[in-house]
Amino acid sequence: MPRIAEATGVDPSVVEVAKRNLFVNKHDVAIGPGDIRRGNFTADEPVAELWKAAMDGKELTRGEVNQLRSLVAHEVVEAKLLEAGVPYNFAEPKLWDEDGWYGDTPRHAGAHAVAPRALQSGDDVDLLQHWRRLGLTPPEGGVARDLSNLDEIVRRAIEGMGW
Amino acid sequence: MVTDTAAAEQMVERLLAVTWDDDAAYEHQRSRGRLTREFLRRTAQWATAVGAEERWPFSDLARALDPDVDVDQALLAKLETDPAAAGAFPIRPADAALIVRWAALGDLPRQRRPDLQDPYEPLLALFGRGGAYSVANGFIELGYGSFPIRSLADRASLEPKPIDATTLDALDQEA
Numbered sequence: 001m002p003r004i005a006e007a008t009g010v011d012p013s014v015v016e017v018a019k020r021n022l023f024v025n026k027h028d029v030a031i032g033p034g035d036i037r038r039g040n041f042t043a044d045e046p047v048a049e050l051w052k053a054a055m056d057g058k059e060l061t062r063g064e065v066n067q068l069r070s071l072v073a074h075e076v077v078e079a080k081l082l083e084a085g086v087p088y089n090f091a092e093p094k095l096w097d098e099d100g101w102y103g104d105t106p107r108h109a110g111a112h113a114v115a116p117r118a119l120q121s122g123d124d125v126d127l128l129q130h131w132r133r134l135g136l137t138p139p140e141g142g143v144a145r146d147l148s149n150l151d152e153i154v155r156r157a158i159e160g161m162g163w
Numbered sequence: 164m165v166t167d168t169a170a171a172e173q174m175v176e177r178l179l180a181v182t183w184d185d186d187a188a189y190e191h192q193r194s195r196g197r198l199t200r201e202f203l204r205r206t207a208q209w210a211t212a213v214g215a216e217e218r219w220p221f222s223d224l225a226r227a228l229d230p231d232v233d234v235d236q237a238l239l240a241k242l243e244t245d246p247a248a249a250g251a252f253p254i255r256p257a258d259a260a261l262i263v264r265w266a267a268l269g270d271l272p273r274q275r276r277p278d279l280q281d282p283y284e285p286l287l288a289l290f291g292r293g294g295a296y297s298v299a300n301g302f303i304e305l306g307y308g309s310f311p312i313r314s315l316a317d318r319a320s321l322e323p324k325p326i327d328a329t330t331l332d333a334l335d336q337e338a
Contacts, residue, residue, distance in 0.1 A: 029300065031311045042301035045218070046255070063246025099324065101196025103308035103338075117306075119297045121246035121253060129185055129251065130307065 004054045008069045010147045018075035022051075027082065030091035032100065047071065047119065063121035070127050073143050073150060074118035080154045081111035086163055088112050106134045114157050116143050128153070136160040166233050167269030174266035175241050178259045181290040183251040185306065188293025192307040193338040194331035195289050199296070199303050199310040201326050202285040207319035209272075209282045219315045221257070221298075224282055225264035228275065234260075234267050252306055254295040262286065285326055292331070 004019075005012040022041060030036045054060060054068055082088060089095075089102065089110035096102050104113035114134065116127035128138040137160065139152050157163075188195065203220055210219040215227035225232050242259045262283045265272070272279070289296070293306065302309040312318075 031301070031313065041299075044298050044300070046257075047299065061246065063249070066247060097193060097196060099197050099200045101193065101200065101308055101310050102302075103192055103196070112300075117251065117297075118299060118304075120251055122249040122251065123247045125249075125251045133189060133307070 003057050004051070004068065004072070007054050007060055007065055008072060008147075009145065010069065010072055014076055014147055014150065015072055017079050018072040021075040021079035021082075022047075022071075025079070027088050030087075030089045030102070032091070033093035033096040034091050036091050062123070066123060066125075067119050067121045069145070069147065070116060070120040070125070070143075071118045073116040073127060073147050075115075076147070076150050077154055077157070078111045078115040080150070081114060081157060081163075084154075084158060084163065086111040086114075086158075086161075104134075109134055109161065114161065116153070134161070166267050168235070168238075168267070170269055171234050171238060171263050171267040174263045175238055175259075177287070178242065178254055178262065178290075179244070181254055181294060183253070183294035183306070185251070185293070188252075188306040191292035191331070191335050192305065193334040195292055195305045196308055196310055197324060197331060197334055198285040198289040198292070198326055199305065200321065201324060202282070202289070203303075203310070203312060203318040204321040204323065205280050205282040205285065207315045207321075208279055209276075210315060211319050212276055212279060216315055220312060220318075221261065223261055223264065225261065225268050229268060229271060232264055232267055234264055239263065250294075252295045252297055254290065255297075258286075280323070288326060288331070 002012055004015045026038055026040055028036050028038050050064060050068060087110050089112055090108055092108065095108060104110060117130065120127060127143045131138050136157060139149055139156065143153065206220045206224065209224045210216050210222050213224060213227035215222040215224050239260050242256050246253060265283055297304045301312050303312060
């Protein structure tokens with residue numbers, strides 16, 4: 001993980017947590033009402049390509065570094081919430097509409113929905129912009145650029161959601 | 164070869180004007196779900212019809228329909244804006260290029276397959292109701308809510324649902 005850590009300015013141990021969540025660990029994911037499947041995350045090609053480019057030491061644009069950093073932030077917070085027993089998402093029929101759209105609610109939000117927004121390329125994107133809809137209070141300054149406050153974000157999520 | 168340059172240029176301008184509006188994305192979450200469903204259904208049917216199953220729902224339908232479709236690289240390069248200056252959920256340039264190439268086909272899709280609907284009309288409507296999306300773990304992530312992509316066969320077999328503005332507004336009101 002040192003190359004991704006170097007590219008993003010994030011501690012290698014943090015990147016390792018993200019990698020395990022993204023590529024190694026198996027997860028229970030609801031893909032429809034009452035329909036939970038267990039497995040690895042489905043590799044989306046651009047995500048896999050971005051990760052591989054960073055691993056191979058290719059020079060990344062600033063936008064790509066931002067994407068990677070937000071992806072790591074998302075995966076780490078999600079992993080820690082899953083570890084704390086929070087579901088990835090929910091299979092409750094009331095959270096799925098007749099079209100098959102899934103929407104978390106402030107009372108019923110899973111680890112994926114609460115985690116920082118992933119794959120955001122912009123310098124100034126607030127990765128916790130969705131928190132106000134969930135009634136959560138982000139730390140001042142949001143997600144730190146070196147991702148050094150992810151544990152604090154996890155703590156606030158767990159306390160705020162009443163988990 | 165069919166290349167409607169004016170339509171392609173207009174589409175580039177339209178896509179460049181798309182920005183993320185968090186409030187709108189939140190208010191329109193149900194209709195964004197409907198539009199995503201319709202995008203998946205229509206692209207699945209087109210992909211099946213023209214043999215562009217690989218990389219669906221982001222396969223190059225335009226090139227599959229007309230391998231000679233040609234869009235000026237300089238025009239496509241306009242879509243390569245600085246990602247670091249983007250807001251949340253920018254349109255992925257590769258997806259934008261697919262939409263522009265489709266626009267460059269002009270009337271060809273309607274002439275060849277009048278039974279199939281415009282595959283990208285739902286996405287263009289979605290962009291106008293809060294902005295774009297990202298893709299992760301088999302879902303189209305809409306900022307608020309998400310939609311499972313599932314299989315091409317599954318999505319191609321869906322029945323069409325209306326995506327006119329009145330219906331979409333009613334869905335959002337209902338939510």
